[in-house]
Amino acid sequence: DVVMTQSPLSLPVTLGQPASISCKSSQSLVYSNGDTYLYWLHQRPGQSPRRLMSKVSNRDSGVPDRFNGSGSGTDFTLKISRVEAEDVGVYYCMQGTHWPPYTFGQGTKLEIK
Amino acid sequence: EVQLLESGGGLVQPGGSLRLSCAASGFIFSDYAMSWVRQAPGKGLEWVSTIRVSAGSTYYANSVKGRFTISRDNSRNTLYLQMNSLRAEDTALYYCTTQNFDYWGLGTLVTVSS
Numbered sequence: 001d002v003v004m005t006q007s008p009l010s011l012p013v014t015l016g017q018p019a020s021i022s023c024k025s026s027q028s029l030v031y032s033n034g035d036t037y038l039y040w041l042h043q044r045p046g047q048s049p050r051r052l053m054s055k056v057s058n059r060d061s062g063v064p065d066r067f068n069g070s071g072s073g074t075d076f077t078l079k080i081s082r083v084e085a086e087d088v089g090v091y092y093c094m095q096g097t098h099w100p101p102y103t104f105g106q107g108t109k110l111e112i113k
Numbered sequence: 114e115v116q117l118l119e120s121g122g123g124l125v126q127p128g129g130s131l132r133l134s135c136a137a138s139g140f141i142f143s144d145y146a147m148s149w150v151r152q153a154p155g156k157g158l159e160w161v162s163t164i165r166v167s168a169g170s171t172y173y174a175n176s177v178k179g180r181f182t183i184s185r186d187n188s189r190n191t192l193y194l195q196m197n198s199l200r201a202e203d204t205a206l207y208y209c210t211t212q213n214f215d216y217w218g219l220g221t222l223v224t225v226s227s
Contacts, residue, residue, distance in 0.1 A: 048217040100172040102160040
């Protein structure tokens with residue numbers, strides 16, 4: 001199974017400052033068709049997860065452009081250019097290239113300092 | 114608007130059974146694979162099972178294989194998860210989610226305890 005490793009696990013950020021979350025996979029997430037099935041999800045406290053990004057960097061509808069995904073192969077990053085209060089919660093990366101099983105990172109908890 | 118509404122959760126004793134349902138609307142259900150993902154209290158997300166458009170293709174996490182069965186009724190736009198031989202470690206909020214995990218329900222809570 002592909003292991004997804006996120007860092008940091010806890011991320012205190014000042015409002016208006018940038019934030020960055022790393023996600024590393026135990027093997028390359030490039031599929032045979034050339035696509036990379038790496039997703040980012042956000043779960044606010046008490047809410048269901050919401051997908052933010054698909055295929056590394058494709059922002060979902062309604063996701064602010066302050067969110068940017070990047071990376072390739074086994075190393076990926078989610079960056080928030082200026083953190084807002086609504087960005088608190090847990091961020092998960094997950095892979096859909098080598099499934100079953102789909103696998104998730106441990107989650108990164110973003111909080112406001 | 115896509116909506117996924119899970120139901121069927123509850124308190125069950127170890128070794129017992131439950132059937133979860135997920136009523137889907139706002140998209141052509143029969144055109145999409147569907148999955149169940151669970152989240153134990155205070156923990157992260159764990160993929161449980163996926164069913165392709167053709168109900169003959171089903172996939173399970175090792176932790177539930179042989180105990181859980183995923184199915185779908187395309188005429189009712191409903192996804193199911195039959196859970197047998199439940200264990201304490203199956204206690205979690207169970208989410209229904211669409212192909213590529215772009216839509217999620219609110220979840221239904223399963224508690225396995227004596």
